[in-house]
Amino acid sequence: MAADLIEKLRAGVRDVPDFPKPGIVFKDITPILSDGALFKASIDVFLERCRGKKIDKIVGIDARGFLFGSAVAYELGVGFVPIRKRGKLPYKTETAKYSLEYGEAEMEMHVDAISPGEQIVLVDDLLATGGTSAAAAMLIAKTGGKLLEAQFLIELEFLHGRQKLVPTPVVSFLKY
Ligand code: AMP
Numbered sequence: 001m002a003a004d005l006i007e008k009l010r011a012g013v014r015d016v017p018d019f020p021k022p023g024i025v026f027k028d029i030t031p032i033l034s035d036g037a038l039f040k041a042s043i044d045v046f047l048e049r050c051r052g053k054k055i056d057k058i059v060g061i062d063a064r065g066f067l068f069g070s071a072v073a074y075e076l077g078v079g080f081v082p083i084r085k086r087g088k089l090p091y092k093t094e095t096a097k098y099s100l101e102y103g104e105a106e107m108e109m110h111v112d113a114i115s116p117g118e119q120i121v122l123v124d125d126l127l128a129t130g131g132t133s134a135a136a137a138m139l140i141a142k143t144g145g146k147l148l149e150a151q152f153l154i155e156l157e158f159l160h161g162r163q164k165l166v167p168t169p170v171v172s173f174l175k176y
Contacts, residue, residue: 001045001048001173005041005044005045006045006173006174008038008041009032009038009041009042009045009153009173009174010174012029012031012032012035012038012042013027013028013029013031013032013154013174014027014028014030014031015027015028016028027125027126027154027156027176029042029064029125029126029153029154033067042068042153043068043071043072043075045153045173046068046072046123046151046153046173047072047075047076049149049151049171050072050076050121050151053119053121053148053149054119055076055078055119055120055121055148056078056079056118056119056120057073057078057079057080057081057113057114057118057119057120057121057145058070058072058073058076058078058079058080058081058120058121058122058123059080059081059082059083059109059114059120059121059122059123059136059140059145060073060080060081060082060083060122060123060124061083061107061122061123061124061132061133061136062082062083062084062085062088062107064124064125064126065083065123065124065125066082067125068123068124068125068153069123069124072121072123081109081110081113081114081120082109083107083108083109083135083136083139084107084108084109085105085106085107085108086105086106086107086108087108088108089108089109089110091110091111091112092110092111092112093108093109093110093111094108094109094110094111094139094142094143095107095108095139096108096135096136096138096139096142097135098131098132098134098135099131100131106135107132107135107136107139108139109136109139109140109143111143113143114140114143114144114145115143115144115145116143116144116145117144117145117146118144118145118146119145119146119148120140120145120146120147120148121147121148121149121150121151122136122137122140122147122149122150122151122168123151123152124136124150124151124152124153125152125153125154126152126153126154126155126156127150127152127154127155127156127159127161127162127170127172128156128159128161129159129161129164130159130160130161130162130163130164130165131161131164133150133152133161133164133165134164134165136150137150137165137168147168148169149168149169149170149171150165150168150169150170150171151170151171151172152170152171152172152173153172153173153174154172154173154174154175154176155170155172155174155175155176156176157175157176158176
């Protein structure tokens with residue numbers, strides 16, 4: 001992956017201090033989305049990483065994982081599966097609980113979204129503590145899907161989120 005491309009993407013990530021609460025530095029990716037060349041570049045880094053893999057479906061996490069994951073799935077010509085916060089999906093769901101800083105949350109996926117043996121790549125904008133993506137990995141496993149890799153545009157390495165995803169291979173393009 002060209003280093004200059006990565007630096008351009010990095011310059012498109014805006015740090016918003018104290019959002020959504022004091023002490024959190026929110027990594028705002030909307031400057032990437034609103035710039036046509038940068039948005040294309042952000043999809044291209046995922047696509048480059050998908051090359052050579054036999055992928056049946058891309059799974060994206062609510063909500064920014066949908067922005068990247070669906071574009072990647074479109075370009076690969078494969079299906080896209082949304083994993084959503086509890087109560088948003090209309091049909092029968094599998095549920096996975098995960099812990100937040102205070103308390104617990106749940107993610108859901110439609111029971112028939114993935115068939116046993118299908119090869120899956122998980123896509124999200126950002127890996128922080130890894131709780132959300134570990135819940136997503138659990139949902140994929142419940143349906144019998146084979147999670148080939150989890151891909152993130154951004155990784156907050158100091159939170160060691162990838163440890164929660166072991167043994168799934170994890171790749172990120174912008175590390176902080
Ligand atoms: P986690 O479960 O801690 O890995 O959190 C990952 C999810 O929360 C991702 O879907 C991100 O979109 C969001 N997220 C967590 N921390 C941040 C942050 N500092 N900036 C932007 N998004 C974040």
